[in-house]
Amino acid sequence: xxxxxxxxxxxxxxxxxxxxxxxxxxxxxxxxxxxxxxxxxxxxxxxxxxxxxxxxxxxxxxxxxxxxxxxxxxxxxxxxxxxxxxxxxxxxxxxxxxxxxxxxxxxxxxxxxxxxxxxxxxxxxxxxxxxxxxxxxxxxxxxxxxxxxxxxxxxxxxxxxxxxxxxxxxxxxxxxxxxxxxxxxxxxxxxxxxxxxxxxxxxxxxxxxxxxxxxxxxxxxxxxxxxxxxxxxxxx
Numbered sequence: 001x002x003x004x005x006x007x008x009x010x011x012x013x014x015x016x017x018x019x020x021x022x023x024x025x026x027x028x029x030x031x032x033x034x035x036x037x038x039x040x041x042x043x044x045x046x047x048x049x050x051x052x053x054x055x056x057x058x059x060x061x062x063x064x065x066x067x068x069x070x071x072x073x074x075x076x077x078x079x080x081x082x083x084x085x086x087x088x089x090x091x092x093x094x095x096x097x098x099x100x101x102x103x104x105x106x107x108x109x110x111x112x113x114x115x116x117x118x119x120x121x122x123x124x125x126x127x128x129x130x131x132x133x134x135x136x137x138x139x140x141x142x143x144x145x146x147x148x149x150x151x152x153x154x155x156x157x158x159x160x161x162x163x164x165x166x167x168x169x170x171x172x173x174x175x176x177x178x179x180x181x182x183x184x185x186x187x188x189x190x191x192x193x194x195x196x197x198x199x200x201x202x203x204x205x206x207x208x209x210x211x212x213x214x215x216x217x218x219x220x221x222x223x224x225x226x227x228x229x230x231x232x233x234x235x236x
Contacts, residue, residue, distance in 0.1 A: 008107040022107035029091050029104070071215050078214065081121055085207040089114065089165075093199035096173055097192065103199070105169040108162065115162035118210040119154070126217030135217075157213070165206050172198045 008022035040056050049057070063083040067075035092110075095103045104110045126135045139150045176195045 008102075008104075008109070020107065020109070021102065022104040022110050025095055025101060026092065026104045026110060029088065029095065033087065033091060067211060070211050071218070073218075078125075078211070082207050082211050085114070085118075085210060086203055089206055090200055090203035093169060093203050094196070096199075097195070102173065103169055105165055105202075106173055108166045111162040111166040111169075114165070114206065115158045118161060118206075118213065119158040121210065122154075122213045122217045125214050129218045161206065161209060165202060168202050169199070172202075 008020035010018045010020050011024055012019050040052050043050070044053055060079065060083065063086065064075040064079050067078050067082055071078065089105065092104045095101050096106075105114075123135075129135075139147050141150075172195060176191055179191050
């Protein structure tokens with residue numbers, strides 16, 4: 001059994017930049033998803049969709065339905081981000097099913113980068129819907145003296161997202177490795193299924209939390225008495 005390290009191994013350096021195993025694996029996953037997307041979408045048809053197109057459209061529609069139920073608004077402006085997070089993190093979490101590879105999300109640097117994307121997207125959509133001044137004003141509620149605490153809450157939940165995904169993925173990999181050592185290869189299928197389910201759940205939770213935080217950012221001002229027009233809700 002390979003030794004499980006908390007920090008990703010450095011493969012090579014480009015000047016002061018360290019290229020780690022997690023970075024290379026992340027790039028490989030991005031390349032794989034890009035190639036797969038091009039192959040699945042190169043022959044789209046409105047009249048005679050193939051089986052692959054039907055499956056892809058069903059996945060996209062499921063993502064859009066989930067977003068719409070959470071935001072109660074037009075989901076399509078948010079599908080690329082939330083759907084991208086679910087798909088990208090899901091594939092990264094499944095990398096450890098390949099012999100000799102580790103999922104990049106067991107590296108804290110990777111999960112921190114993902115959490116930063118989530119953090120920035122929350123404020124991007126909040127400002128887009130309400131304007132910068134109006135959006136930033138809600139940090140002064142209910143009284144301006146609480147602004148530092150409101151900001152700290154925003155930062156702490158982002159840090160928690162990064163640490164949660166990192167810790168869960170590392171613990172999943174360690175647990176599976178320990179079970180394989182204790183049980184040998186007598187029960188490989190249940191262990192693999194357990195790992196598969198856990199990996200997909202963690203990917204879903206990260207995207208779902210991002211979606212919930214975005215929903216809060218675009219609805220919090222409306223709940224305090226500001227009206228959002230139908231045009232703004234639909235992203236038009």
